[in-house]
Amino acid sequence: MARGAVAVAMALSVGAYAFTVPSMADVTAQRQAAEQAQEEQAVQTASAEATEVALTERRAAVVQVADSVAARAQVAKETASAAALTAEVVAPLDEAVAELGELLELARAESAASPVSAPEPAATGPAAPLPQSAPSPTEGAAEPAPEPLPSDAPAATPTPSASPSETTIVATEVPATVAGVDVPQGPEDATTARLREAVEKVAQASAQVVLVAEANSAAVEVAAGVQAAAAAESERAAAEAARVAAERAATRAAWRTSLDKYSNGQVPESALCDVAFDPSHELRCDAAQQLEQLDAAYVDAFGVHITISDSYRSLAGQYACTRTKGSLCAAPGTSNHGLGTAVDLGGGIQTFGTRQHRWLVANADEYGWTLPDWARATGSKPEAWHWEYVG
Ligand SMILES: [Zn+2]
Structure with a gap:
């Protein structure tokens, strides 16, 4: 082998070694x-x-x-x-x-x-x-x-x-x-x-x-509040109505005896009350007030007021009645007209059997007014017009 060839072989060998065996630097890296x-x-x-x-x-x-x-x-x-x-x-x-x-x-x-x-x-x-x-x-x-x-x-x-x-x-x-x-x-x-x-x-x-x-x-509370207020108002109104009713009853009771001290036909005008729907007539105050109530119902039924022919009659008036009408008038000093508790009515009521008379027979009692037994058609002295307050 030539020297040159040996050198090449060695170089290759070194090179091969260098390729397969890593250097220290390579290992570190x-x-x-x-x-x-x-x-x-x-x-x-x-x-x-x-x-x-x-x-x-x-x-x-x-x-x-x-x-x-x-x-x-x-x-x-x-x-x-x-x-x-x-x-x-x-x-x-x-x-x-x-x-x-x-x-x-x-x-x-x-x-x-x-x-x-x-x-x-x-x-x-x-x-x-x-x-x-x-x-x-x-x-x-x-x-x-x-x-x-x-x-x-x-x-x-x-x-x-x-x-x-x-x-x-x-x-x-x-x-x-x-x-x-x-x-x-x-x-x-x-x-x-x-x-x-x-x-x-x-x-x-x-x-x-x-x-x-x-x-x-909140709505329920408001509703409850409204309801409570309404209930309170209703209670107040009922109490007021009861108070008024009691007051009226007391007044009426007082009126009932208000003329007891006077003789028949001797009642002063100041002690009597005008009938509101016909002020030319006067009665004991409770009789007048109840006749007004009866008249209100009568107006509802017939559209007109009750016609009054006669009411309180003084003793002088009773004498005059006897003079002019004879036995048609009660003996002076005995008539209920002299007590302010009787009326003579017209407008149809004065005749038995009319609608107006029948209506009064059916409704007057409710207001304390009545046709006395003696004045009825079957009575001792029939007078369809003569009504008395007995309430
Ligand atoms: Zn009469």
């Missing part, structure tokens, strides 16, 4: 790369765990609010029942409560299935090989992913699939309060987002029901 990859994986793991913790915390807070809102809904329903609200008014609340109950069950079932509430990064150290606590990556990814995205989920992110745990996050821009209660801000998974919306719905429906119940109660 590889190690560094591996370490870096491991560190990146650790960072990713830590980040995924932090996300899991945030998701869990947020859900726990929303569940807590859900429980208190469900209790509030129960109070609202009791209020509605007390206010006698219709089922129609309470129906939206019932629906919202039912939905909330289902979601609470779902949330609790999920939480029980994946207890991620206690992250344990310290136990295995930062260089833990697997990012997921689930036994295999495929199983870990499959577990939360099938959660259907609600179409009305607000601020839903475009579901990035960078890491398995991130696939469950549907909302990152989340409200800081739920039903007025502060909750930790952070990512939400689909169930938490739906639960949050159901909580808001129940809170609103409860408030609405309570509002209607209060308005209803």
Whole structure:
């Protein structure tokens, strides 16, 4: 072999050695790369765990609010029942409560299935090989992913699939309060987002029901007030009517004996009362008042007043009557006309059998007036016109 050939062979040999055996620098670089990859994986793991913790915390807070809102809904329903609200008014609340109950069950079932509430990064150290606590990556990814995205989920992110745990996050821009209660801000998974919306719905429906119940109660109170006022007014009116009636009865009783001190036909005009519908005639006041009442009923029946021919008759008048009419007039000093309690009536009443006479026979008693037995058609001295007050 020529020298040149040997040199080439050696060079090739060295070259081959250099190709298959890595230098110290190469080994260091590889190690560094591996370490870096491991560190990146650790960072990713830590980040995924932090996300899991945030998701869990947020859900726990929303569940807590859900429980208190469900209790509030129960109070609202009791209020509605007390206010006698219709089922129609309470129906939206019932629906919202039912939905909330289902979601609470779902949330609790999920939480029980994946207890991620206690992250344990310290136990295995930062260089833990697997990012997921689930036994295999495929199983870990499959577990939360099938959660259907609600179409009305607000601020839903475009579901990035960078890491398995991130696939469950549907909302990152989340409200800081739920039903007025502060909750930790952070990512939400689909169930938490739906639960949050159901909580808001129940809170609103409860408030609405309570509002209607209060308005209803106010209306009922107003109605009760009006009814009470009407009852009080009616009671006052009844009391007033009773007072007036008692007063009239007392007055009438006083009038009944008001002429007792006078002799027949000797009553002064001042002690008598005019008959209101025919003031040219006078009677004892109670007789006059009751004749007016009888006349009012007579007007209702015939459209005209009762015709009065004679009423109080003084002793002088009784003598004159006897002189002109003879036995048609009572002996002077004995006639009821002299007591202011008798009238002679006309306008048809003076004749037995007329409509007017029959009506008076049927109705006069109610007002204390009567046709005395002796004056009746079958009496000792029939006088259809002569009526006396006996009330
Ligand atoms: Zn008479």
